[in-house]
Amino acid sequence: xxxxxxxxxxxxxxxxxxxxxxxxxxxxxxxxxxxxxxxxxxxxxxxxxxxxxxxxxxxxxxxxxxxxxxxxxxxxxxxxxxxxxxxxxxxxxxxxxxxxxxxxxxxxxxxxxxxxxxxxxxxxxxxxxxxxxxxxxxxxxxxxxxxxxxxxxxxxxxxxxxxxxxxxxxxxxxxxxxxxxxxxxxxxxxxxxxxxxxxxxxxxxxxxxxxxxxxxxxxxxxxxxxxxxxxxxxxxxxxxxxxxxxxxx
Numbered sequence: 001x002x003x004x005x006x007x008x009x010x011x012x013x014x015x016x017x018x019x020x021x022x023x024x025x026x027x028x029x030x031x032x033x034x035x036x037x038x039x040x041x042x043x044x045x046x047x048x049x050x051x052x053x054x055x056x057x058x059x060x061x062x063x064x065x066x067x068x069x070x071x072x073x074x075x076x077x078x079x080x081x082x083x084x085x086x087x088x089x090x091x092x093x094x095x096x097x098x099x100x101x102x103x104x105x106x107x108x109x110x111x112x113x114x115x116x117x118x119x120x121x122x123x124x125x126x127x128x129x130x131x132x133x134x135x136x137x138x139x140x141x142x143x144x145x146x147x148x149x150x151x152x153x154x155x156x157x158x159x160x161x162x163x164x165x166x167x168x169x170x171x172x173x174x175x176x177x178x179x180x181x182x183x184x185x186x187x188x189x190x191x192x193x194x195x196x197x198x199x200x201x202x203x204x205x206x207x208x209x210x211x212x213x214x215x216x217x218x219x220x221x222x223x224x225x226x227x228x229x230x231x232x233x234x235x236x237x238x239x240x241x242x243x244x245x246x247x248x249x
Contacts, residue, residue, distance in 0.1 A: 048233045075099070075236065081228040086204065089224060090196045096231050097189060103238060104182075110242070111249065115178050119241040123156065126178055128238050129185045130156030135230040136188040139223045140195065143211045154184045192227060 004010060031053070047056075055062040072079040077095030080088065107114060107125055115126040123131060134155030141150025154176050176184075204221040 071236070075232065078232050081232050082225050084204075084221065086196070086199050086201060089199070089204075089221075089228075092228060093192060093196050096228065096235075097193070099235060100189075100231075103235065103242075106242065110245070114242075114245060117241075117245055119244045122237065122241060125238055125242070126181050127156050128234050129181050130154055130176075132230060132234055133181075133184050133188050135234075136192060136227060138211045139226045139230075140188075140191055143208050143218060143223045144195070144220050146208075152184050152188070154181060192224075196224075 047053075050056060050064055051068055053064065056064050056067075077092065077099060080092035080095060083089045083092045116124045118124050118127075133152050137150045137152055137155055141147045199220070204219065204224075206220050208218045208220060208223055210216040210218050
């Protein structure tokens with residue numbers, strides 16, 4: 001079976017009569033792809049950045065508004081993730097905390113070892129929580145608070161993080177206990193809650209640097225929006241995989 005990686009440049013390629021049945025595209029750039037007269041039955045697309053696109057058309061219909069509305073329905077509180085004022089952000093974070101608390105309770109009632117199960121090569125539940133520790137450290141500790149040493153050693157690195165100048169030696173190479181992951185996660189959740197408790201409109205407007213691209217300006221508000229986006233997207237991933245584990249058992 002052919003495999004194409006980052007070193008393969010297929011930009012502008014044309015596939016005519018090609019059989020791509022069962023093909024899997026992971027972390028691939030499919031923006032601007034045009035498909036005509038194609039069979040897409042049972043296709044499964046996960047595009048976290050879909051709301052930022054100008055459009056995503058299926059048979060001439062832009063489906064982005066429908067997808068967003070359905071996700072907001074499935075995950076009450078998700079629609080608040082881009083709240084602009086202090087009260088709205090505090091409410092958005094409170095809903096998110098309750099949502100994650102319910103999911104943590106669900107996981108605690110599942111069979112032992114569930115938190116370390118990977119579904120289709122995705123991060124396990126424990127790894128997802130570790131990534132959220134890293135996301136908070138990046139956008140709160142590094143970007144907003146501008147701490148000299150913002151990173152917790154249990155943070156879960158992803159492929160896109162290593163290139164931002166982060167000192168990789170700070171992260172643990174050993175698999176931590178789930179209890180340690182929960183402790184680190186709780187600490188980061190509290191950090192966000194504490195910041196939001198006293199933040200003002202003027203502080204939300206303060207300029208910050210994008211932690212991955214310092215030449216691009218952010219605001220405290222936009223950094224918080226990234227954190228909220230990370231939280232909701234990874235909660236969606238986590239619930240999707242927990243459902244798959246439940247179904248398999």
